[in-house]
Amino acid sequence: MCKPLAILIALLALSAGVTQAAGGHASALGKPGDPAKVDRSIKIASSDDMRFSPNEVRVKRGQTIRFRVVNGGQMKHEMVLGTLDELKKHAALMRKFPEMEHDDPNAVSIEPGQTGELVWRFTKSGDFDFACLVPGHFEAGMRGKIVVRP
Numbered sequence: 397m398c399k400p401l402a403i404l405i406a407l408l409a410l411s412a413g414v415t416q417a418a419g420g421h422a423s424a425l426g427k428p429g430d431p432a433k434v435d436r437s438i439k440i441a442s443s444d445d446m447r448f449s450p451n452e453v454r455v456k457r458g459q460t461i462r463f464r465v466v467n468g469g470q471m472k473h474e475m476v477l478g479t480l481d482e483l484k485k486h487a488a489l490m491r492k493f494p495e496m497e498h499d500d501p502n503a504v505s506i507e508p509g510q511t512g513e514l515v516w517r518f519t520k521s522g523d524f525d526f527a528c529l530v531p532g533h534f535e536a537g538m539r540g541k542i543v544v545r546p
Contacts, residue, residue: 424482424520425478425516425518425520425522425524425542426518426519426544427501427516427519428515428516428517429460429462429516429517430460430515431462431515433460434515435459435460435461436460436461436462437464438453438461438462438464439465440466440475440540441465441466441468442466442467442475442528443469444470446528446536446537447538448475448526448528448538448539450540451539452540452541452542453540453541453543454542454543454544455518455542455543455544456518456545456546457518457520457521457544458518458519459517459518460516461515461516461518462513462515463475463513463515463516464511464512465506465511465514466511467506467507467508467509467510467512468509469508472507472530473505473533474503474505474506474529474530475503475512476500476502476503476526477502477514477524477525477526477542478502478525479524479525483527483534483539484534487529487531490529490530490534503529518544520544521545521546522544523541523542523543523544524541524542524544525541526541527540
């Protein structure tokens with residue numbers, strides 16, 4: 397199979413859950429939030445030591461959160477929301493296709509020295525995850541927890 401076709405198939409498979417979220421259907425942890433209806437802003441720092449700070453965030457079910465993700469490092473980082481299983485699968489796909497770029501409502505990519513934003517509405521209670529899926533970063537421990545309580 398030629399590489400562009402393999403990339404297209406992988407992207408289509410990966411985007412199935414994200415497309416549902418973007419279309420207004422709730423995913424495992426919620427749906428894209430309305431930037432005009434943010435309940436709270438949370439700053440997340442990312443760095444080249446492959447860590448997020450803070451690496452655990454607590455929110456209430458129903459809240460819309462604006463994540464301001466600051467890249468204090470010298471390499472590109474990203475923050476992707478999902479379940480641990482989803483993030484593991486996505487990380488494996490990123491290792492196969494490292495040039496893949498994200499344009500998903502549950503993800504933000506941040507160039508060195510820049511700040512990006514991600515707005516998400518948490519509609520379900522539970523423990524969820526976020527991670528940097530740049531190849532090698534997830535494996536190096538660049539991930540965190542989101543605890544959503546009623």
